[in-house]
Amino acid sequence: MNDPAGSLPQSGVGGATPTFRLGALQIAAPLLGGLLVGTALAYVLVEATGGHMTAGELWTCVSAGLIASVVVPSLPPRHGVELTHSQLVVLGGGRREFVWQDIIGLEIRKTLGIRTVVVQVSDGRRIPLRAPMSLLDRDFDAKARILADWWTARRGGPDRV
The missing domain is CATH 4.10.860 (DNA Excision Repair, Uvrb; Chain A)
Structure with a gap:
């Protein structure tokens, strides 16, 4: 479920670039x-x-x-998130790319008991990510931490997750 492509690196520095997608369940x-x-x-x-x-x-x-x-x-998963060294890529309904420096914050939103990550962009938009999602995923906290670590390492901003 919601497995990233490759292993889960402990920090966002080095290693394979994680991809998070929703699992079939x-x-x-x-x-x-x-x-x-x-x-x-x-x-x-x-x-x-x-x-x-x-x-x-x-x-x-x-x-x-x-x-x-x-x-x-x-069907092949269309919605997901890819972390690259230069940007956060949101997949689904097209491909949206956000340079790490344009992301001013990350927060965890809880709706009906399901937690998701919301990205705050410098132009004021708040982008809810479909993956990772806590529904049927015991590794959600680790994945949200990886996302926050990648943002912190590349943005240099405060850790808000």
């Missing part, structure tokens, strides 16, 4: 949960409006959710 769990909640809500709404959902229709909704939760995580 990190993608599948919220997807499956959302689809099951959506199916339950659709069932309740149909019943509340006087309609009726047959067992076959209900099975179709549930099986579509199960299939999607297997297929989507098997």
Whole structure:
């Protein structure tokens, strides 16, 4: 889950450049949960409006959710973060590159019990990173520490994580 490419260096100085991506379970769990909640809500709404959902229709909704939760995580991960010696590269929905000197802070944001890293850029933007993410990842704290160490070593700014 959320494994970096290569080993986890203890500090951001030297060694391979880490890449963090979401693992299959990190993608599948919220997807499956959302689809099951959506199916339950659709069932309740149909019943509340006087309609009726047959067992076959209900099975179709549930099986579509199960299939999607297997297929989507098997697709190649598009969202992630690469740490290079000169910049932080955010992948997903295009490629965004942030020079370490333009990053003025890092913070951990907790939403619904799931922690993520938010990058504060000098132009005022706050960029939430999809990976690393604490959902189903026991190594989140170590990965956030690596990200902070890389930023500190290359930015020379205060350590804010």
